[in-house]
Amino acid sequence: MAITRADFPLPDVSDDLVAGYFFGAAAGEVRIPRCSACDRWCWYPEAACPGCGGELVWTATTGRATLFSWAVVWRAFLPAFADIVPFVTALVALEEEPSIRLVTMIIDVSSESLVADMPVEAVFRPLRFPTVPDREVIVPMFRPIEAVS
Amino acid sequence: MDDGPEWGHATEFGDIAGQVAIVGIGETAYTRASGRSAREIGAEAAERAITDCGLAPGDIDGLTYSAAFADFDVAAFHDHFGTSHEMWSSPWGGGMSWAGTAPYLAAKAIERGDARHVLNVFPVAWASQRGGMTGGPGEVHASQSLKQNLEVPFGWFPQPVYFATIMRRHMIEFGTKPEHFGAVAVAARWNANRNPDAVMHGKKMDLDDYAAAPMLAEPLRLFDSCLISDGGAAYVTASLDRARDLPHPPVVVQGVGEGISGSGQHWSQQRPFTSTPQVFSAPLAFTMAGLTPRDVDVLAVYDPFTVVTIMQIEDMGFCRKGEGGPFVEEVSLWWNGEGLPCNTHGGLLSHAYVLGIAHVVELVKQLRETASAQVYDCEVGVYGGYTGMHASTLVLTVDR
Numbered sequence: 001m002a003i004t005r006a007d008f009p010l011p012d013v014s015d016d017l018v019a020g021y022f023f024g025a026a027a028g029e030v031r032i033p034r035c036s037a038c039d040r041w042c043w044y045p046e047a048a049c050p051g052c053g054g055e056l057v058w059t060a061t062t063g064r065a066t067l068f069s070w071a072v073v074w075r076a077f078l079p080a081f082a083d084i085v086p087f088v089t090a091l092v093a094l095e096e097e098p099s100i101r102l103v104t105m106i107i108d109v110s111s112e113s114l115v116a117d118m119p120v121e122a123v124f125r126p127l128r129f130p131t132v133p134d135r136e137v138i139v140p141m142f143r144p145i146e147a148v149s
Numbered sequence: 150m151d152d153g154p155e156w157g158h159a160t161e162f163g164d165i166a167g168q169v170a171i172v173g174i175g176e177t178a179y180t181r182a183s184g185r186s187a188r189e190i191g192a193e194a195a196e197r198a199i200t201d202c203g204l205a206p207g208d209i210d211g212l213t214y215s216a217a218f219a220d221f222d223v224a225a226f227h228d229h230f231g232t233s234h235e236m237w238s239s240p241w242g243g244g245m246s247w248a249g250t251a252p253y254l255a256a257k258a259i260e261r262g263d264a265r266h267v268l269n270v271f272p273v274a275w276a277s278q279r280g281g282m283t284g285g286p287g288e289v290h291a292s293q294s295l296k297q298n299l300e301v302p303f304g305w306f307p308q309p310v311y312f313a314t315i316m317r318r319h320m321i322e323f324g325t326k327p328e329h330f331g332a333v334a335v336a337a338r339w340n341a342n343r344n345p346d347a348v349m350h351g352k353k354m355d356l357d358d359y360a361a362a363p364m365l366a367e368p369l370r371l372f373d374s375c376l377i378s379d380g381g382a383a384y385v386t387a388s389l390d391r392a393r394d395l396p397h398p399p400v401v402v403q404g405v406g407e408g409i410s411g412s413g414q415h416w417s418q419q420r421p422f423t424s425t426p427q428v429f430s431a432p433l434a435f436t437m438a439g440l441t442p443r444d445v446d447v448l449a450v451y452d453p454f455t456v457v458t459i460m461q462i463e464d465m466g467f468c469r470k471g472e473g474g475p476f477v478e479e480v481s482l483w484w485n486g487e488g489l490p491c492n493t494h495g496g497l498l499s500h501a502y503v504l505g506i507a508h509v510v511e512l513v514k515q516l517r518e519t520a521s522a523q524v525y526d527c528e529v530g531v532y533g534g535y536t537g538m539h540a541s542t543l544v545l546t547v548d549r
Contacts, residue, residue, distance in 0.1 A: 003277075003292060009306075011298040018298045021365035044295045044415060069321065069422070072367035073304050081304055091314055091417055093218040103305040106310050111367075116321040127302055139302065 007132050008083050011139070017045045020058035026138045030122045032100065034059040036096040043100040063122035065092035066141060068101055070110045080129035086111070092120055092142050119145040151187025156420045158431040160407040165256040170392035170548065172266075173202025174510045175283035179348055179380035179501035182276040190381040191221030192229040198383035204266060206230035209385070211264030212252035214249045214271070221381075222292050223269045232243045236261040236267035237299050244271035244504035245451065246407070249534035249541030253405040255386035265387060272381030287527035293414075300417060311416045312454035318454055319423045320368065322471065327368060329474030331359040333455035334372040334498055336482035341495025343484055343522035348376055349499040375497035382506040383515065389548065398529075400516045404544035406430035414538050418470045423494030425457070426540035427533055434542035435466070440529060442466045447515045447524045448489055449508035450533035452496040458482075461533040463489075465542065484522035493522040493540030505534050509543065516547040 005012060013022045024031030033042045037054030049056055070090035076082040088106040093099075106114065106127065125145055126136040154195040157221045175197025177190050191214075201205055206226075212220050223238045237258050241252035248271065255267035256433055290296055300306055304312070319325045338354040339345035354372060362371035392399035408426030412419045435441055442465060450461040459473035467489060480488035494511040501507060512530035514520040527547075533540035 005299070007537070009301045011302045012294070015294060015298055017294065021299070044299065044413075044418065058505040069314040071310050071317060071369065072364070073310060073313075074363065074367065075309075075312070075365040076302075077307055084304075086367075087271050087304055089310060089314075091305075091422075099420060100419050103300045103303045129329075137302070141303075 003065070007135050008128060009078055009129060010132055010135060010137050013137060018044070022137055022139065024058060024060070025124050025140050028058040028124050029103070030063040030140050031058040031060050032094065033057065040125045041097040041100055058121060061094060061096050063140070064095040065120050066117045067104065067106070067120050068117070070106060070114060080131040083130055088114070090142065102140065103142045104149070106143065107141045116127050157408055157410040157426045157429050158529060160409065162253055162405055162407065162433065162437070162538040163406065164437055165253060166284060166403050166439070167401055169252060169256040169259060169386050170389050170401045171545070172187035172387045172392045172397060172399060173204070173385035174382070174513050175199070175201055176346070176382040176510055177272070177380050179346055179378055179503065179507070180276065181348065181378065182377040183274070184277055185274060185379060187218065187220035187223050187272040187274040187381070188329065190274060190379060191225065191270050193248050194272060194381040194383040195221065195226065195229070195268055195270050198268060198310045198385050198471070201397070202385045202469040204385070205391065206232050207234060208253070209266050209268045210234065210236055211255060211258050211267030212236050212238040213254050213267060213269045213532060214238070214240055215243025215247065216240035218243065218273070220272050222268060239382050240468065244273070244506040246536040246539035246541040248434045248509050249532045249543035250405060250407050252386050252402045252543060253542045256402065259388050266385055267386045269386065270381065270383040271504060273503055274379045275502065276377045276379045295415065305417065307436060308453065309369055309374050310366045312373070312456055313366035315416070316368050316373070316432055316454070316456045319459070322423055323474065326472035327360070328356060329459065329478050330455040331356045331374055332478045333458045333482065334359050334450070336389065336477070337452065337492050337496045337498035340484045340522050341499035344494050344500065347495035347500040348378055348497060354473060369454065372498070375453045376499070376502045378501035378503060379502045380407060380501045380503045380507070382503060382510045384510060393548070398517055399548040400513045401546050401548050403440065403546050404432030404434035404542065406437070406542040408540040412538070416537055419537070420450050423460060424470070425460050425464045425535055426538065427461050427535070427542065430542045431465040431533070434544050438544040440544060445489070445531050446527045447530045448491045448511060448533070449493070449512050449530070450491060451505045451508065452492055452498050453534040455498070457535055458491070461535060461540070465531070489525045493520060493524060505532070508532055510547055516545055525536050
């Protein structure tokens with residue numbers, strides 16, 4: 001079961017199940033699988049709609065969400081994160097379907113100013129780790145909507 | 150947030166109240182890295198449990214173990230004991246939530262005539278394996294592709310980070326305070342200090358120590374998190390009639406429940422983020438037993454993080470939802486307190502991280518009145534198992 005993928009902990013964009021999320025981010029959108037038959041949003045991604053078996057299509061959202069919960073990570077549990085602690089990892093509830101929670105990082109704001117359920121918006125930033133040289137993946141991160149960078 | 154009644158369900162269990170009893174228990178040493186394999190640890194726990202109930206390995210004709218770990222299965226049993234007899238077995242036992250439901254599987258196997266004496270074993274060697282993600286709880290999670298691609302890259306990994314966000318949400322929704330989580334950690338350590346077998350025995354800790362410990366993932370501090378350990382335990386279940394012929398007072402299985410979340414296996418997507426499937430499990434187990442939370446003399450809840458103790462105490466009905474924080478502060482969890490003695494061996498937080506099997510063994514000791522941190526006049530013990538999307542409830546009494 002050991003993880004041998006050299007670019008870990010970057011996401012594996014060659015994994016068909018999740019590739020659409022990262023293609024979306026590269027295009028500046030938060031895309032979530034949505035059923036073409038019954039319109040249901042499906043998260044995490046699955047092979048087919050868990051409701052009706054219909055085809056799931058990566059569909060753009062507004063990229064707006066609310067801050068459901070967060071942690072300020074001080075301990076680098078993986079060596080890749082050693083240079084960025086402390087950082088804020090979070091769950092945000094999507095505006096279109098709040099039962100969908102995206103795991104993300106909150107950026108461009110001090111952790112002390114975070115407030116439960118505050119509105120946040122996606123920003124698309126390259127994720128890089130010093131342990132994975134010369135590689136990056138653009139991912140959705142989030143920041144408070146009031147914060148102007 | 151309206152979680153609705155449909156976010157999970159209970160497994161349909163037949164009424165087995167009073168049918169079977171736990172007749173033997175066995176434990177290995179609980180340690181930091183020992184260099185031993187889980188299989189060796191499992192064999193030792195099994196041997197001690199069989200000896201404890203006055204039986205021979207050839208009498209054990211049923212075995213339950215963990216499908217996820219499978220360190221001590223029928224082949225390992227026969228290898229260790231040099232036996233070759235037919236054995237009924239199920240991989241849906243072992244530790245975690247299944248430490249609470251294995252007696253149900255045993256009861257049904259015994260009822261069908263498939264077995265007379267059923268051994269449930271769970272060993273773990275995660276302290277020895279943790280180096281370099283070559284084993285242990287982190288690797289188990291990181292190897293799942295959705296977590297690896299949609300959670301780990303954002304630093305939402307490993308378990309202490311999940312539970313830091315669960316703590317935060319519990320604080321947001323219910324006003325739970327750091328000192329409430331601290332009360333759980335301090336009680337576990339207090340209890341461990343009464344138990345010479347606990348890894349943290351002899352290491353005192355109070356609320357000031359708790360607050361001074363490093364943040365791992367704010368709001369989660371070092372002592373909100375369980376240990377990483379090597380160790381294992383086992384217990385033997387038999388019919389109540391058979392149990393009465395064996396050396397120890399039978400510890401009778403009066404109620405069993407299992408709850409399953411419908412939100413899948415990922416913590417991030419659990420719809421009621423601050424509840425556990427105990428909501429579904431506990432009521433059935435208490436009903437089967439004809440008892441209520443008020444009747445419980447000693448509780449053992451799966452406590453990988455302090456917030457899980459609080460959530461389970463709420464979800465099992467010891468207090469109202471959201472009041473678990475003030476409850477654990479006002480109602481002592483100490484073995485010798487006036488409140489609700491909980492995890493009297495020290496729990497995953499301060500005894501050993503052996504994934505719940507030692508919790509059940511501790512309840513058996515309490516009901517036999519042989520525990521180190523013995524609760525006075527102990528007649529009813531309850532285990533609350535938890536594995537994220539699963540929870541179990543096991544209600545035990547003693548037949549003196």
